[in-house]
Every structure is written in structure tokens, then in C-alpha cells.
Amino acid sequence: MEDKTNDKTEVKSAPEAPAGPGGARLFVTSSPHFLNNESVPKIMHTVVLALFPAMAASVYFFGFRALLLYAICIGACLLTEYAFQKYMKRPIKIYDGSAIITGILLAMTLPPGFPVFGAILGSVFAIGVGKQLFGGLGFNIFNPALLGRAFLMATYPVLTTTWVEPRTVQKAVDAVSAATPLALMKFEGKLTPILDLFTGNVAGSLGETSAIAILIGGLFLRYKGYVNWKLPLGYLGSMAIFSGIFWLIDPSKYPDPLFHLFAGGAMLGAWFMVTDMVTSPTTDIGQWIFAITGGIMAVVIRLFGGLPEGVMYSILFMNAFVPLLNKHTRPRVFGAIKAKAE
Amino acid sequence: MGHKTFDRGVHPSYYKELTASKRVERAPLPKTVTIPLQQHLGAVCEPIVKKGDLVIEGQKIGDVKAFVSAPVHASINGKVKDIELSNHPGGIRVLSVVIEGDGTAKEWSGAEIDLGSIAPEALREAVREAGIVGMGGAGFPTSVKLAPPKGKAIEAVILNGCECEPFLTADHRIMAEEPGKVVWGLKALMRATGASKGFIGIEENKPDAIDALKKAVGATGIEIIVLEAKYPQGAEKMLIQAALGRKVPVGKLPLDVGVVVNNVGTAVAIYEALNYGKPLIERIVTVSGNGVREPKNLKVRVGTSFEEVLGLCGGITGEGEKEVLNGGPMMGIAQSTLSVPVIKGTSGITVIASGKIKPEKYDPCIKCASCVSACPMGLMPYRLGDYGLKQMLANFKDFDGQSCIECGCCSYVCPAKRPLLQWIRMGKFFIRREAQRAAAKANNNKK
Numbered sequence: 001m002e003d004k005t006n007d008k009t010e011v012k013s014a015p016e017a018p019a020g021p022g023g024a025r026l027f028v029t030s031s032p033h034f035l036n037n038e039s040v041p042k043i044m045h046t047v048v049l050a051l052f053p054a055m056a057a058s059v060y061f062f063g064f065r066a067l068l069l070y071a072i073c074i075g076a077c078l079l080t081e082y083a084f085q086k087y088m089k090r091p092i093k094i095y096d097g098s099a100i101i102t103g104i105l106l107a108m109t110l111p112p113g114f115p116v117f118g119a120i121l122g123s124v125f126a127i128g129v130g131k132q133l134f135g136g137l138g139f140n141i142f143n144p145a146l147l148g149r150a151f152l153m154a155t156y157p158v159l160t161t162t163w164v165e166p167r168t169v170q171k172a173v174d175a176v177s178a179a180t181p182l183a184l185m186k187f188e189g190k191l192t193p194i195l196d197l198f199t200g201n202v203a204g205s206l207g208e209t210s211a212i213a214i215l216i217g218g219l220f221l222r223y224k225g226y227v228n229w230k231l232p233l234g235y236l237g238s239m240a241i242f243s244g245i246f247w248l249i250d251p252s253k254y255p256d257p258l259f260h261l262f263a264g265g266a267m268l269g270a271w272f273m274v275t276d277m278v279t280s281p282t283t284d285i286g287q288w289i290f291a292i293t294g295g296i297m298a299v300v301i302r303l304f305g306g307l308p309e310g311v312m313y314s315i316l317f318m319n320a321f322v323p324l325l326n327k328h329t330r331p332r333v334f335g336a337i338k339a340k341a342e
Numbered sequence: 343m344g345h346k347t348f349d350r351g352v353h354p355s356y357y358k359e360l361t362a363s364k365r366v367e368r369a370p371l372p373k374t375v376t377i378p379l380q381q382h383l384g385a386v387c388e389p390i391v392k393k394g395d396l397v398i399e400g401q402k403i404g405d406v407k408a409f410v411s412a413p414v415h416a417s418i419n420g421k422v423k424d425i426e427l428s429n430h431p432g433g434i435r436v437l438s439v440v441i442e443g444d445g446t447a448k449e450w451s452g453a454e455i456d457l458g459s460i461a462p463e464a465l466r467e468a469v470r471e472a473g474i475v476g477m478g479g480a481g482f483p484t485s486v487k488l489a490p491p492k493g494k495a496i497e498a499v500i501l502n503g504c505e506c507e508p509f510l511t512a513d514h515r516i517m518a519e520e521p522g523k524v525v526w527g528l529k530a531l532m533r534a535t536g537a538s539k540g541f542i543g544i545e546e547n548k549p550d551a552i553d554a555l556k557k558a559v560g561a562t563g564i565e566i567i568v569l570e571a572k573y574p575q576g577a578e579k580m581l582i583q584a585a586l587g588r589k590v591p592v593g594k595l596p597l598d599v600g601v602v603v604n605n606v607g608t609a610v611a612i613y614e615a616l617n618y619g620k621p622l623i624e625r626i627v628t629v630s631g632n633g634v635r636e637p638k639n640l641k642v643r644v645g646t647s648f649e650e651v652l653g654l655c656g657g658i659t660g661e662g663e664k665e666v667l668n669g670g671p672m673m674g675i676a677q678s679t680l681s682v683p684v685i686k687g688t689s690g691i692t693v694i695a696s697g698k699i700k701p702e703k704y705d706p707c708i709k710c711a712s713c714v715s716a717c718p719m720g721l722m723p724y725r726l727g728d729y730g731l732k733q734m735l736a737n738f739k740d741f742d743g744q745s746c747i748e749c750g751c752c753s754y755v756c757p758a759k760r761p762l763l764q765w766i767r768m769g770k771f772f773i774r775r776e777a778q779r780a781a782a783k784a785n786n787n788k789k
Contacts, residue, residue: 025662025663025664026663026664026665026666026676026677026678026679026680027663027664027665027676028665028676028677028678029665029676029700029761029764030676030761030763030764030767031667031671031672031673031674031675031676031748031750031763032671032672032673032750032753032754032763033665033667033671033672033674033676033692033694033700034354034355034508034671034672034694034754035700035701035753035754035756035759036352036354036754036755038712038755038756038757039705039757039758039759040705040708040757040758042757043708043710043757093705096705135706136706137705137706137708138705138706138707138708138709138758139706228711277708277709277710277711278708278709279709280709281711282709282710282711282714282722282724283711283714283722287711326722326725330722330741331714331717331720331721331722332720333592333719333720333721333742333745334349334579334583334589334590334592334718334719334720334745335579335589335590335591335592335594335745336591336592336720336742
């Protein structure tokens with residue numbers, strides 16, 4: 001009937017039709033004229049809030065060093081974002097909170113003793129290459145924080161795998177290097193008590209160690225509706241089931257599922273990286289495939305790969321498949337089955 | 343919760359409390375009315391009166407010999423002042439008959455007739471002659487729905503009393519105040535279509551209407567289906583799925599699954615047409631929104647200007663920009679002037695004042711999938727929006743963009759505030775234009 005393609009146009013009411021007191025101007029836009037209260041910055045800032053418990057836990061376990069790394073990573077991410085947006089003449093959107101999330105998540109994947117310069121380098125790579133070169137927020141294929149971490153893994157292979165015991169268990173005054181629970185499991189066949197894993201009282205990356213703190217944040221996000229429950233459930237569930245199969249076959253050789261869920265980056269990855277909206281699929285079936293395959297892959301790398309930890313690579317690997325999943329797992333259009341049957 | 347419903351959809355704030363308990367008031371007789379010759383989907387009517395003619399209330403003033411059409415009638419006694427192109431709330435300009443009233447009105451009344459005494463064909467004819475169209479907003483001629491093509495049997499008639507649009511309470515008041523007429527109209531619709539079953543679908547947020555209808559229905563076998571309050575529950579396909587569990591196939595009509603859906607207001611119009619001989623010249627309009635001083639449910643004559651109707655509700659309040667909508671905020675059409683007439687499909691006039699008006703800027707899509715989880719048709723709006731905007735029409739068709747019912751759930755939920763529906767409409771428009779051009783080219787080649 002009518003051509004509704006006009007962009008938002010502002011029309012002053014006709015002179016013969018004064019539109020009420022003050023001659024109010026009438027706006028003409030395309031329906032719907034009601035929008036909900038969500039916004040991108042609101043989502044991002046809520047995610048930042050949800051990361052607070054895990055940040056607090058890491059400061060408790062690793063002290064001032066943790067705080068420093070967070071500050072460095074967040075600052076470097078924001079600066080890189082600003083520099084790229086300025087240089088590429090895009091609107092400056094450093095306040096939308098997404099760069100802060102990248103900064104926090106990157107810091108959380110670093111060992112507490114990681115050098116400051118390396119942290120800056122990782123942040124620049126995460127935001128610059130991982131996000132802005134793809135076109136900025138919404139266009140990146142890989143989770144920027146994980147990409148930054150992968151980059152550091154390649155440039156600082158030793159430093160990214162040198163760990164310290166948390167303050168709470170250090171016996172000597174100086175921090176001594178220690179092995180993570182996953183490395184202990186893989187290379188020495190030693191299992192760390194589940195309770196220590198749960199609270200975070202173990203060596204490991206800054207924010208990955210305390211399962212309970214991450215879980216609190218994750219459930220908060222779920223309550224707020226910003227986490228699609230399929231993603232953490234699919235990822236952790238498939239990790240538990242797949243690792244459980246091996247554990248049942250040979251409990252002396254393979255660790256139990258709970259160990260897998262609480263050790264390393266599984267919790268952080270499942271609640272804050274698998275669920276990254278930009279880099280996860282948009283369709284129901286796609287999300288299940290993405291999460292379940294990712295979980296299996298993480299266990300495979302942990303048990304049979306050359307590295308003790310597989311969460312990062314499993315997520316990055318699955319990120320690459322998201323465009324494909326979105327294309328081939330479309331939701332069923334209303335009334336489509338019957339039409340095809342005819 | 344626990345009520346029947348369809349898949350996905352959204353839960354907007356309804357704001358129905360502004361007018362839900364306000365009884366319908368009859369608007370005073372307007373001095374002049376502007377009656378567009380197209381108030382329905384289908385062929386435009388031709389005027390059958392001349393400038394200067396005297397007309398009486400209910401007299402036919404425009405008609406056309408086309409199957410998909412509905413005649414229009416004078417809504418007041420008076421003289422034809424002009425026949426001219428005039429503003430239409432659909433955002434277009436349409437030939438309209440302007441009538442200057444003489445200040446008198448006709449009283450419409452009559453005894454309830456026995457439905458069994460009228461043949462289905464006569465019922466259909468009476469519905470067409472009364473100019474009855476779907477009163478939920480789309481304005482599809484009701485007589486067309488009542489005449490299914492050969493070989494298609496209609497098994498059930500569903501009356502749509504969902505009224506899922508925020509602010510609107512016109513249907514709610516109709517069901518609460520005139521339940522007897524609604525039920526009678528449904529029986530007439532069942533007789534006209536030969537349907538054996540009748541249903542009335544209502545959202546659970548209208549308990550008084552549900553009670554009133556339950557009393558009116560009695561033991562007639564008509565079933566009242568209480569549905570979850572969710573948008574777009576009142577969309578034809580969604581209502582059929584929720585009520586009967588049937589899905590209308592892509593590109594098909596409700597009658598392909600043996601169902602006809604009509605608005606409750608349409609049922610009342612049918613009652614008045616058959617018993618009082620009154621054509622569709624008056625309707626109930628909810629005037630609401632945060633920019634109206636005194637929200638009301640008004641019974642307004644077709645052709646009354648928005649300005650006059652808003653004046654009856656204390657006018658527009660507040661400073662700054664306003665949006666005046668023909669309909670509710672989800673699907674309503676924004677008006678550029680207040681000198682547009684109320685038409686048969688005007689279920690409400692919603693005024694949205696500044697502060698509630700949509701932002702103009704939008705962010706990039708963050709693939710949050712909110713639109714995918716909201717789309718009642720199972721589409722991927724964020725992709726369709728891009729394809730529409732960039733005129734990638736092959737992709738647009740491939741992702742079933744043509745199935746979009748334009749409910750607006752996608753734009754509503756988008757956290758990046760992207761005008762997804764607007765872009766999808768663009769895609770549909772470009773496809774339509776492409777088809778028109780191809781047809782024109784084929785015609786030229788033939789010559």
C-alpha cells in the first residue's frame with residue numbers, strides 16, 4: 001500500500017492543524033514505536049559487574065599483582081580501542097564497556113607473575129587485531145581476549161606457563177614457581193583436592209582459579225538474562241560427560257569430571273567466553289553444537305593434547321565455525337514443514 | 343502462566359490500566375466528516391454521490407465492483423461538501439468524501455432476528471453491503487473471508503479478542519460491555535461459513551471480559567480460550583496456533599487449515615448490521631498514551647478527524663516531540679498531521695510523548711540473538727535486516743523474509759536499537775518493486 005521505506009523523517013505539523021499546546025512537533029517513524037530498555041552498554045556493564053566476584057577472589061589469592069594486571073589490561077584495551085576508532089574515523093565508543101570486558105578477561109587468563117609489558121602487548125593485540133581490524137564490536141569472529149591470550153602464548157611461551165602459588169599457601173616469603181592443577185594432573189599424575197579448586201586456593205591464571213566466584217557472576221548474568229543457558233550448560237555438560245566416560249574406563253589414569261569442571265579455565269570459559277554474544281551462534285541448534293563440541297574438544301586437548309589446558313583453543317576453534325553454524329542451522333520458519341510436505 | 347500460547351514473542355509493558363476500566367463513551371456528533379473511499383485492503387471505491395448531494399446517515403456513498411472490496415457509507419446526515427484527495431491514516435492520500443453535517447443523527451435499533459431464518463448467502467451479502475471489514479487494524483473485507491473458494495471447507499471460526507497491542511482496550515471494552523452481541527456475531531459468522539465450531543480467544547489479562555463472555559456463551563458450545571498475555575498473540579497465525587495447535591503453512595491462508603479469524607469488534611458490527619440495518623459507520627477507538635491528557639475509550643463516527651477525537655480527551659499534553667499513531671505502539675502508523683480521519687480500522691489513537699520516543703542512533707549488531715529468540719515466525723531478523731538494507735534480495739528471499747508478519751518484536755528487543763523491521767520492510771518493498779518491473783517488462787515484450 002504505502003511506501004514505508006523512508007528513513008526517519010521529522011514532519012512539522014501542518015499549520016491548519018496545531019498539534020496541541022506549544023504546537024508540538026509530530027515525529028514519523030516506522031513501527032514499532034516501543035522499544036525495550038536494553039542497550040549494548042547496559043549489557044556490557046552488567047557483564048563487568050558479573051566479573052567482580054572473580055576479580056575480588058584473584059586479588060585475595062594473588063594480592064596487589066593481580067590488581068596491577070587488571071588495571072594495565074583494562075587501560076591498554078581502552079587506549080587501543082580509542083586509538084583505532086580515532087584513526088579509522090569510527091565513532092568513539094570506548095564507554096560501551098566491551099573493551100573493559102576484554103581487558104578483564106585477558107588479565108584473568110594471565111599468570112599472576114606475568115610482566116606488565118607483555119600484558120600491554122596482549123591487550124593491544126586483543127583489541128587491535130582481534131576486534132578493531134574485523135570492524136569493531138559485533139564484527140569480530142574470535143573472542144578478542146582469547147585471541148590476545150593465544151598471541152601471548154606464542155610470543156611468551158615460558159612466561160605464560162610460569163605459575164605461582166597463591167598467597168594463602170605460600171610458605172616462603174618469595175613467590176615460588178608452581179604447577180597448575182592441570183599440569184600436575186597431566187605431567188605428574190597428581191590430583192588437586194576439589195575443595196581447593198572450588199575456592200580457588202591453587203596456582204593458576206588470575207581469574208580462572210576460583211570456581212565459586214565465577215559461578216556467582218555467571219548465575220547473576222543468567223538471572224539478568226544476558227547469558228543463554230544453553231551455552232554454559234552445553235559446554236560444561238559435554239565436558240563432564242565426555243571426561244566422565246574416560247574416568248569410568250580407567251579412574252586411576254583419568255581425572256574425574258568434577259576435576260575437569262573446576263580446574264583451569266573451564267568455568268571462566270563456559271560462563272564468560274563461550275557465552276560471548278558476538279562470537280557465539282545465534283540459532284538454538286547452532287548454540288548446542290557450538291557448546292557441546294567445544295566442551296568435547298577441551299577435554300580431548302587436556303587428556304591427549306600436548307598442552308595441559310584446552311579451554312582457550314577449544315573456544316577459539318569453535319568461534320571459527322560460528323558463521324557456518326549460523327548459516328546452516330536456521331530456525332524452522334513458522335508453517336514451513338507442511339509447505340514442504342505438499 | 344500456564345495458558346495456551348504460541349512460540350517465542352515478547353512481553354512489552356501494556357499500560358492498559360490507563361483505559362481498561364473506562365466505559366465506552368459516545369463521542370458527540372462531528373460537524374464534518376472526511377470519509378476515505380478506501381478503508382480496506384483491495385480495490386478503491388468509486389464515489390456514488392456528487393458534490394452538493396444530501397446524504398443521510400448510513401447511506402452508501404462509495405462502492406466498486408470487485409470481489410475484494412467493501413463499500414463505504416455516510417456516517418452523519420448532511421450535505422456532500424467536496425470529494426477530494428485527502429490524508430489517510432495509512433500514510434497515503436486517498437479520494438475522500440467530505441460531508442458537512444446538519445446536526446441531526448439517526449437512532450439505530452431493532453429486535454434480534456432469528457439467525458436460522460437467514461440463508462448463509464444472504465448473510466454474506468448483508469455483511470458486504472454493510473461495508474464490514476476486519477476491525478483489528480488490517481481492514482481485510484469480511485465478506486471475502488466468509489466466501490471460501492470451492493473445495494475448501496471452514497471448520498472453525500475464531501473470534502480474536504486478544505488485543506495484544508499495548509495501550510489498546512477497545513476490544514476489551516466491547517467484550518466486557520456487549521458480550522451478547524459478540525456471541526451473536528460469532529454465531530452469524532459460523533452460519534455464514536458453515537463452520538461447526540466457534541472459539542473466542544482472549545488474553546488472560548482481561549478477566550472481566552472473560553467472565554462476561556462466559557456468561558453470554560452459556561451452553562451454546564462456543565469455547566472461550568484463555569491465552570497468555572504475550573505479543574503478538576492477536577496475530578492471526580499465532581492465534582490459530584495457540585488456540586487450535588494448527589500452523590498455517592508458509593504462503594497460505596487460515597482457511598487452508600479450515601479456520602477463519604475475525605475480530606470481536608467485527609462480530610459486533612455484524613450484529614448491528616443484521617439487526618439494526620446499521621452499516622459500519624461508527625467504531626470504538628481507544629485514545630491513550632503518555633501524551634494524552636485524559637485517556638478514554640470513545641465510540642467515534644468514521645471520518646471524524648484525529649484532532650477532534652484528541653480534543654475530546656483533553657488534547658495532547660507535554661512539551662517536545664510527539665508521535666501520534668493510528669493503532670498501538672507496536673504496529674501503529676505514525677501520522678504527520680492531525681487532520682486525518684478515523685477509519686474503520688482505527689482501533690486506537692496512541693500519542694507517545696518525548697522521553698518514550700525511539701532513539702535515532704543505533705549500534706552495530708552484537709549477534710545477541712534476541713531477535714531470533716523473539717521472532718514468532720522463526721526468522722533471523724538481524725540477517726534479514728542487513729539483506730533488506732543492502733538490497734541483497736536473493737539472500738532476503740532465501741532467509742524467508744517474505745514470511746515476516748511485521749509485528750516488530752525484533753526491533754522491540756534489539757539492544758543495539760537497530761530498526762530491523764524497517765529494513766525488512768525495505769527488503770519486501772524492493773522485492774515487490776522488482777516483481778512489478780519484471781511484469782511490466784514482460785507486458786512490453788508481448789506488445
